[in-house]
Amino acid sequence: MKKTVDVSLPIGPLHPCFKEPARIRCETKGERVISAEMDLGYVKKGIERIMRGRPWQEVMFLAERICGICSVIHNMVCIETLEKISDIEVPERAAYLRVIVNELDRIQSHILANFSYCYTIEHETLGMYLLNLRETAMDMLELITGARVTCAYMVPGGVRFDLRDEDRPTLEAALDHVEHELRRYVGMFEHGPLVAQRSKGVGIISREDVIEAHGVGPVARASGIPESDRRCEHPTYQKLGFTPLSYEDGDNYARVMLRFDEVFQSIDLIRRCLANMVPGPIRGGGTIQAGEATHAGEAPRGELTYYVKTDEYGRIVDIAVRTPSIMNIESCAHYMLEGVSSAADVTSTFISADPCIACTER
Amino acid sequence: MSFLQSIKNTVRSKSIHVSYVNVGSCNGCDIEVLAMLAPRYDIEQYGIYVHNNPREADVLLVTGAFTPQWEDKLKSIWDKIPEPKVAIAIGNCPISGCVFNRRGAYVDPPVAKHIPIAAEVPGCPPRPTEILNAVLSLAPLVFKDYEEKQS
Amino acid sequence: MVEYLYEKDLRGMQFNILASTRHEWVVAELSARYGMRKPEIRRRLIERLDMILLENLPARYEGWLARGDAGDDVDRALGVELLTVYIPLAEDTRMQDIAEYTRERIATDDAHDESIAHALAQIRELIRS
Numbered sequence: 001m002k003k004t005v006d007v008s009l010p011i012g013p014l015h016p017c018f019k020e021p022a023r024i025r026c027e028t029k030g031e032r033v034i035s036a037e038m039d040l041g042y043v044k045k046g047i048e049r050i051m052r053g054r055p056w057q058e059v060m061f062l063a064e065r066i067c068g069i070c071s072v073i074h075n076m077v078c079i080e081t082l083e084k085i086s087d088i089e090v091p092e093r094a095a096y097l098r099v100i101v102n103e104l105d106r107i108q109s110h111i112l113a114n115f116s117y118c119y120t121i122e123h124e125t126l127g128m129y130l131l132n133l134r135e136t137a138m139d140m141l142e143l144i145t146g147a148r149v150t151c152a153y154m155v156p157g158g159v160r161f162d163l164r165d166e167d168r169p170t171l172e173a174a175l176d177h178v179e180h181e182l183r184r185y186v187g188m189f190e191h192g193p194l195v196a197q198r199s200k201g202v203g204i205i206s207r208e209d210v211i212e213a214h215g216v217g218p219v220a221r222a223s224g225i226p227e228s229d230r231r232c233e234h235p236t237y238q239k240l241g242f243t244p245l246s247y248e249d250g251d252n253y254a255r256v257m258l259r260f261d262e263v264f265q266s267i268d269l270i271r272r273c274l275a276n277m278v279p280g281p282i283r284g285g286g287t288i289q290a291g292e293a294t295h296a297g298e299a300p301r302g303e304l305t306y307y308v309k310t311d312e313y314g315r316i317v318d319i320a321v322r323t324p325s326i327m328n329i330e331s332c333a334h335y336m337l338e339g340v341s342s343a344a345d346v347t348s349t350f351i352s353a354d355p356c357i358a359c360t361e362r
Numbered sequence: 363m364s365f366l367q368s369i370k371n372t373v374r375s376k377s378i379h380v381s382y383v384n385v386g387s388c389n390g391c392d393i394e395v396l397a398m399l400a401p402r403y404d405i406e407q408y409g410i411y412v413h414n415n416p417r418e419a420d421v422l423l424v425t426g427a428f429t430p431q432w433e434d435k436l437k438s439i440w441d442k443i444p445e446p447k448v449a450i451a452i453g454n455c456p457i458s459g460c461v462f463n464r465r466g467a468y469v470d471p472p473v474a475k476h477i478p479i480a481a482e483v484p485g486c487p488p489r490p491t492e493i494l495n496a497v498l499s500l501a502p503l504v505f506k507d508y509e510e511k512q513s
Numbered sequence: 514m515v516e517y518l519y520e521k522d523l524r525g526m527q528f529n530i531l532a533s534t535r536h537e538w539v540v541a542e543l544s545a546r547y548g549m550r551k552p553e554i555r556r557r558l559i560e561r562l563d564m565i566l567l568e569n570l571p572a573r574y575e576g577w578l579a580r581g582d583a584g585d586d587v588d589r590a591l592g593v594e595l596l597t598v599y600i601p602l603a604e605d606t607r608m609q610d611i612a613e614y615t616r617e618r619i620a621t622d623d624a625h626d627e628s629i630a631h632a633l634a635q636i637r638e639l640i641r642s
């Protein structure tokens with residue numbers, strides 16, 4: 001009889017499936033993964049250290065460069081924290097515009113995450129369809145904010161640009177296009193036999209484990225914790241009648257399907273914003289005061305928390321950012337990867353948690 | 363020009379394999395490189411194929427300000443790429459460090475200190491079309507008549 | 514020709530992770546709770562935890578504050594789940610033994626504070642071992 005050999009299997013830091021450098025060390029028995037550890041530090045830039053002692057005008061731009069995929073939500077939470085410190089009110093139209101841009105960002109981020117997953121399970125056709133669809137969402141972001149990625153759209157007291165009336169039909173047409181096309185792709189994903197075999201029952205994380213590792217966002221919601229969505233506490237989302245979605249299974253399939261469902265939900269939210277919006281000012285006034293505050297928002301990957309302390313000149317004295325990927329990668333490395341039955345499933349499980357190393361290390 | 367060289371020129375002009383490495387960027391440039399894969403830009407009509415394997419790459423796209431962890435690794439990745447090869451810096455970070463090049467940061471730009479960079483595409487981040495344009499305009503300069511230029 | 518390309522000493526990077534505001538707070542809380550000096554806590558954390566767990570330290574500690582060791586005063590005072598589940602620095606069985614012994618001692622002698630202090634000293638040794 002052959003002996004089963006225990007192998008330590010390193011994956012990364014440069015791996016065809018990973019967008020960013022990360023290293024997973026898997027302890028395997030045969031091909032079954034017994035435990036996994038992560039090595040990080042490949043993109044640690046020390047952004048929080050640079051931010052300290054700088055005026056908020058500079059910190060605002062540094063904040064959105066924490067993560068290039070979800071830069072809008074970093075901008076939004078940073079600005080909302082500053083507004084919370086200084087009691088600055090946002091005009092109604094600006095609040096709706098913020099939600100529109102944030103949801104467009106969520107659409108492109110979720111589609112990109114599902115593209116990465118399809119690419120990792122070698123379903124390249126579906127991946128390319130999704131990536132092409134993402135460009136439509138990016139065009140709409142560019143139409144409203146003027147830039148594709150780091151757009152610095154929100155400023156304390158409002159937003160920088162208005163949505164012109166002549167651009168509204170373009171936005172609505174793009175939303176219809178994304179919804180129509182994505183329904184087709186979701187059907188392909190749901191009914192593809194290859195997809196189901198590679199995804200269902202792989203990388204399961206239970207509700208208790210998510211709570212223990214403090215998992216957030218799609219990882220938590222796919223394991224049956226819908227209340228983890230911070231959008232429920234946001235006043236504008238409450239006005240729009242937002243209710244979070246959830247799945248019960250907690251496997252790769254549930255996480256990917258949840259992201260697809262959230263894209264449809266985001267499209268619905270943008271439509272409701274467009275219906276509710278009335279013409280008005282988009283930018284109020286205000287001065288950044290001294291004080292400190294903690295504020296959380298829902299990034300595409302989960303709960304994003306900013307703690308900011310300012311002085312009377314509007315400089316940032318202390319700042320601490322807790323990004324969602326930290327908790328999600330941890331729940332992936334220590335709970336999902338345990339008991340994964342082959343080395344090929346390690347990468348797909350890791351990608352299904354939508355890791356963002358740039359967020360994690362800052 | 364020898365017959366062999368002309369065959370090599372033809373083949374190389376229609377087959378450019380691209381690999382990318384993130385040495386400490388914010389992800390913005392990486393996803394623009396990924397967005398370049400989208401059917402809208404259709405890079406495969408130019409014979410460009412993106413996959414992350416330095417062993418079979420011709421062009422290395424470097425994104426990000428340089429973090430200390432990469433000091434030995436980037437050089438070894440560069441050495442693994444077979445000749446003829448070329449490295450392109452994508453975004454402001456590998457050129458100057460962009461917003462991260464401040465006192466207290468852990469970064470050590472520019473990347474040109476560590477491996478030879480042939481072209482730079484500034485922008486934070488540059489558009490996918492600009493990245494594509496850089497690859498397409500640089501590749502013939504380096505790969506055409508490579509063996510004859512060497513001798 | 515064998516080169517250990519990626520097996521680098523990562524302690525510098527791990528220390529950088531522990532330098533942030535929230536991590537500093539967690540290290541201070543742990544050091545106050547178990548009466549150990551901060552550099553020592555940091556050293557033990559770096560030795561025993563991998564990098565993503567180090568990054569997640571504040572969230573896990575907050576999770577323990579909210580939910581961990583619910584229902585038992587002795588467990589809460591000693592932080593049994595804190596050291597075995599949330600921030601795994603100590604061995605599970607030894608930790609349970611200490612908690613069990615302390616619970617018995619409180620039930621028989623009724624010297625609550627003394628027993629807890631004795632148990633904390635034992636846990637300190639356990640973390641150092």
